[in-house]
Amino acid sequence: MRVMVNQKEYDLPHQSMVSDALNLIAAKPPYAVAVNLQFVPKSQHAHYPLNENDQVEIIAPVTGG
């Protein structure tokens, strides 16, 4: 299935979880995740199923004003 991870398109097997998307881009901690603009807590990464055309955002800390 087609999933967008940080605005890039990926093919993931059906029944993939958020943790699969994290592995796909080799996400480095610390990070946090949102799917379709909804926050997905760390405790749910291994159990939160992804669907076709989902938009996954994986973020990291940066400087800010």
Added chain:
Amino acid sequence: MKMIKWKLLRRSQAVNFTTALMTAPLPQTLNRADPLVLYGESFASRLLLGTSRYPSPQVLETAVNTAKPAMITVSLRRQGSSTTEAHSGFWDLLKKMAVPVLPNTAGCHSPQEVITTAQMAREVFETDWIKLELIGDDYTLQPDTLRLVQTAEILIKDGFKVLPYCTEDLILCQRLVDIGCQAVMPWAAPIGTGQGPLNPYAMKLLRDRLKVPLLVDAGLGLPSHACSVMEWGFDGVLLNTAVALADDPVAMAKSFAMAVDAGRSAYLSGAMKPQTSAQASTPLVGTPFWHQS
């Protein structure tokens, strides 16, 4: 001429210096513990410092160590982007500096973006503090004042300690307080402009009407700007660009820290009221040659 001299004489005689010296109370502002209190937490400094746009991480670290801010602001961006790649050592630097962090929601244009970003920030930075930024106009970076209050209310109900970046509009700030913001952060001028307070009247009015802590966020360019708003009774300032883009950010960080302290001290000291006519500072009694001419 003599009439004027008499008026001045009477004013200058108002204090008997000898007796006043013996009975005057000690200055209460000296060394008085005067923490900034936000949401029940006390901070020794009234300066909040941004972490962006410094020439190098080393300069940022030295500036923070020099200014000793209450909090430093941080943000979130996509992993794998050029921004996060350039900030790969930032997390380690944050841990090293060990200063409380205030995550922001910079760049968010909708309430849902703000809420999700805040929740992600809470997990990453392990803090309930959030600097609420909801941008309504990309050119001025003016906050979306029409949706700011409802967004702040959602965050507060979700357990966040919300510091909303807002304009100096009294009613907006009042509404933010009404829904539970225990402090508000009006701008002095648009972010990054360094213009200083563009609407002193409204800012002073805000100070007069609202009893919650007020932090000036954005638009300050000089330590004198920070000192002025502190003299007006604002409780703190948050700035970034004015320090980061100075020729010597470390020296400027120190200058701002001193300006904030000076302004606060002046506010607590109780400034004299401006007068329309001159009043001699030097005692007139005993002025040589008086009444001779």
